[in-house]
Amino acid sequence: MEKLRFLYTQGGFVLDRQEGEFSxxxxxxxxxxNDDRYQALYDLGFKEKPAWLDASGSFxxxxxxxxxxxxxxxxxxxxxxxxxxxQPDDDMFQKR
Numbered sequence: 001m002e003k004l005r006f007l008y009t010q011g012g013f014v015l016d017r018q019e020g021e022f023s024x025x026x027x028x029x030x031x032x033x034n035d036d037r038y039q040a041l042y043d044l045g046f047k048e049k050p051a052w053l054d055a056s057g058s059f060x061x062x063x064x065x066x067x068x069x070x071x072x073x074x075x076x077x078x079x080x081x082x083x084x085x086x087q088p089d090d091d092m093f094q095k096r
Contacts, residue, residue: 002020002026004054041064
């Protein structure tokens with residue numbers, strides 16, 4: 001199975017050039033990442049970690065998963081919405 005590869009850049013991350021044959025599901029995600037990579041990553045965090053992510057994609061998945069867990073722990077989320085500022089700390093990234 002071909003895996004999606006990502007490159008980290010000074011401005012964030014991008015999909016690496018993709019070669020090979022991909023399933024319809026993966027092709028949909030490729031399009032989503034090309035259209036809006038941050039929204040695609042956010043949405044991906046609500047799904048079970050897919051097997052088609054390489055090591056760099058798995059790191060991004062873990063990052064968005066932790067972010068969403070921290071986000072949902074905020075008791076005042078409904079009140080502050082866009083003004084919420086989540087600052088990562090060391091234990092946020094510890095394996096759980």
